[in-house]
Amino acid sequence: MTKHGALGVAVIGTGRMGADHVRRIDAVTSGARVAAVVDIDAERVKAVAEGIDGCTPYTDPAAAMAAPDVDAVLIASPGPAHEAALLEAFRHDLPVLCEKPLTPDAASALRVLEAEQRLGHRRVQVGFMRRYDPEFVRLKALLAGGELGRPLMLHCRHRNASVPSFFTEPMLINDSVVHEMDQSRWLLEQEITAVTVLRPRPTAHAPEGIGDPQLVLFETDGGALVDVEIFATCGFGYQVQAEAVCERGTARVGDAHGMLVNRAGTWGGEIAQDFVARFEEAYDRQVQAWVDATRRGTVEGPSAWDGYAAAAVCEAGVRAQATGERVAVELIDRPALYR
Incomplete structure (x- = not known):
């Protein structure tokens, strides 16, 4: 339900995402408008709001959520600011699309x-946008349909051209492989x-203190195995690929088979340089699906349980990364609300 026709959305945080x-929301999504923008940088949020009709700038998330047009x-x-914002949204009983992570650790997510x-x-809907990417949606439907039999293994590759100066080794797990965690749980329907x-030998291009690339292995409660190559400084672009190995066949997505060009003795296509370009359509579909569900009075997509499960797997992953040991994931029993 909305108060003023189009869904009035308050966007908290005006950084890159x-x-x-x-x-x-202002230019692509239908049925919604940006009613408020929030950021601790008063000048930046004012500049953002000035370009949008009917948008009010705030530096306090609580004030924005209390506004009558939100x-x-x-x-x-x-991520560290998410818990307080989520709890405030609950106080007003407002629907939320929360970018990953739900919160930075399992305790706060719980x-x-x-x-x-x-x-x-x-x-809450958590922003695991790969669930809205057309290729991954097709792979999910194929696996769910059972045509290939049970999935046995999932091979994943996650490559970035480079990482920013503030990037740390745990962020390989918490910021990058977290997507494969949710992707694997969703595709396989297993925890x-x-x-x-x-750890293989690191690339010479890895920043100091970061062992890059790494191979991350997941075990699931359904007996499947998942391997994830995370290569954060591959140098040539951004790639996300996944191949499901099933009883009666395999299926792979993420090869970016778009336009191929032949010229001057070469052939090939383009490789996206970052996640915003690669998953632009997925982000568009995710936000539109959230708006449509909210206007219907429902909540769909990745839940707070999915955000909590990802946080718990991240914690196990960071411990495994630091110790070199196999680390069990600790999860509470899934509450009835999320079954």
């Missing part, structure tokens, strides 16, 4: 999970039970 979502919240602020259960209904991290 937040600014892109502001643009998306019907829903999109959280794109840094607090969010418990608070949402006290509401008695779902309010991840253990994580192992293996």
Whole structure:
């Protein structure tokens, strides 16, 4: 339900992702408008709001959520700020699209999970956008249809051209492989039970203190195995690929078979240089699906449980990365609200 026709969305955080979502809601998404933008940088948020009719700038998320023209919240602020924003949204019973991570650790994610259960209904969709990418949607449908039999293994590759100066080794798990964690749980419909991290010799281009690339192995409660190559400084572009190995065949996505050009003795195509370009359509579809569901009065897509599960697997992954040991994932029993 909305108060003023088009869904009035408050976007919290106007950094790279937040600014892109502001643009998306203002220019691409139907049935919604940017009613408020929030950032601790008063000058930046004022500049963002000035370009959008009817948009009010705030430096306090609580003030924005209390505004009468705000019907829903999109959280794109840094992860440590998510818990407070989510709890405030619950106080107003506002629907939320929360960029990953739900929160940075399992304990805070569990607090969010418990608070949402006290509401008695779902309010959160977590921004795992690969679930909206057309290629991954097709792979999900193929596996769910059973044509290839049971999935036995999932081979994943996650490559970035480079990483920013503030990037740390745990971020290989928390910021990058977290997507494969959710992707694997969603595609296989199984929980991840253990994580192992293996280290080949590092590339000479890896920043100091970061062992890059790494091979991350997941075990699942359904007996499947998942391997993830994370190569954060491959140098040539951004690639996300996945191949499901099943009883009666295999299926692979992410090869970017777009336009191929022949010229001057060469042939080939383009490789996206970052995640915003590669998953632009997925982000568009994700936000539109959230807006449509919210206007219907429903909550769909990745839940707070999915955000909590990813945080728990991340914690196991970081421990495995640091110790070189196989680390079991600790999860509570799934609450009834998320079954």
